[in-house]
Amino acid sequence: MQILLIKQTSLGDVLHSTAQVRAIRKRLPNCRITLLTSTTAYDIYRHNPHVDKIILFDRYRIKKNWWREPDWVVKHIIDTIQEVRREFYDLAVDLQGRWKSVIFLWGARTSKRFVKGRWCFAHRFHSPKLHALEEMNGVLELAGLGKGGLKTEFFTSADEKHTVNNMLNKHGLEGRRWILCCPISRWPTKDWPLKNFTTLASYLSDDVMFVFTGDSEDRETIDYGVHSIHESRMINLAGTLSLAEFSELTTRATAVLTGDSFPLHVAAANDRPTVALFGPTDEERVGPNGDSTIIVRSKDINCDRCYKRKHCRKSCITYIRPDQVYRALQEATYGGL
Numbered sequence: 001m002q003i004l005l006i007k008q009t010s011l012g013d014v015l016h017s018t019a020q021v022r023a024i025r026k027r028l029p030n031c032r033i034t035l036l037t038s039t040t041a042y043d044i045y046r047h048n049p050h051v052d053k054i055i056l057f058d059r060y061r062i063k064k065n066w067w068r069e070p071d072w073v074v075k076h077i078i079d080t081i082q083e084v085r086r087e088f089y090d091l092a093v094d095l096q097g098r099w100k101s102v103i104f105l106w107g108a109r110t111s112k113r114f115v116k117g118r119w120c121f122a123h124r125f126h127s128p129k130l131h132a133l134e135e136m137n138g139v140l141e142l143a144g145l146g147k148g149g150l151k152t153e154f155f156t157s158a159d160e161k162h163t164v165n166n167m168l169n170k171h172g173l174e175g176r177r178w179i180l181c182c183p184i185s186r187w188p189t190k191d192w193p194l195k196n197f198t199t200l201a202s203y204l205s206d207d208v209m210f211v212f213t214g215d216s217e218d219r220e221t222i223d224y225g226v227h228s229i230h231e232s233r234m235i236n237l238a239g240t241l242s243l244a245e246f247s248e249l250t251t252r253a254t255a256v257l258t259g260d261s262f263p264l265h266v267a268a269a270n271d272r273p274t275v276a277l278f279g280p281t282d283e284e285r286v287g288p289n290g291d292s293t294i295i296v297r298s299k300d301i302n303c304d305r306c307y308k309r310k311h312c313r314k315s316c317i318t319y320i321r322p323d324q325v326y327r328a329l330q331e332a333t334y335g336g337l
Helices: 011-027 039-046 059-065 070-084 099-107 132-142 158-170 195-203 216-225 243-250 262-269 322-332
Strands: 002-006 032-038 053-057 091-094 113-116 123-125 178-182 209-212 234-236 255-259 274-277 293-296
Touching (some): 002 011, 002 099, 011 032, 011 039, 011 262, 032 039, 039 053, 039 059, 053 070, 059 070, 070 099, 091 099, 091 132, 099 113, 113 132, 123 132, 158 243, 195 322, 216 234, 243 262, 255 262, 262 293, 274 322, 293 322
Parallel strands (some): 002 032, 002 091, 091 113, 113 123, 178 255, 209 234, 255 274, 274 293
16 A cells, blocks of 8 residues: 655645554555654654655745746745655555645645645545644544554664764763753744743752753754853753754753653653653643653643744743753653753
């Protein structure tokens, strides 16, 4: 059986889809799975043994430069559609359900199309109140591919393991207790104020290290925001890691401290002790699956789960206190911090 799966964004959602790919492979071990995803998410599937072919679509370059490079944009869309149409699929499944993904579902050579959402030209499953994993599982069940799965996974290579080993040795982290901190996301309303990490450090023993990660543009912001943490206790790796290297790094951390963003789902996929700080989003819909994560919300404000990206009227995330986070870290590590 030839199966086309489409899942482009966001990174956390693409990682979620590894549970569905794994479930399909388990149910149909001899099928051929082609995955269409975004170039930025390539690392998530690059070493995944359950996928036979990956088609990459550079949607972020299109979003950023569509008016600067209109010829390239048109050509890239046409080339991607042609690549999708090289094979005939027994069924095509769009686990995204946005217009930027359904154009490829519509263009695929198949007689059976299934989609998450309300698109009229395909068999559809729409239940946004379900957890994101469960909603994708509903699409799979509709397509006759079983009940899906809940266990996500992130495969890395020997090269990534070697790189992380060298990094740990370089910074003297091997054998030490350290917290992998991921303080900045694409939604400012999800970000716990950086000054709180300094207060959190005062609750912990001086030998507990803080390792910060993020994009290259976050590096200076992190340095400035946590400058009060003594340099002997802090390492800033923002902008130095690929997605796969970050995933490998999470497997070595004593604990992971993050908001509702991609690092949270990587830590959950790797079953690491994690403290997740939630503000405007609903953990019942987008939170991690499994028992390795402690969810922390402020007890001092009634959060509306407003899903505001830039400006939250209540600024719920700012009401989470460092002492709450400290206790959650101790609970997640069984007193190991």
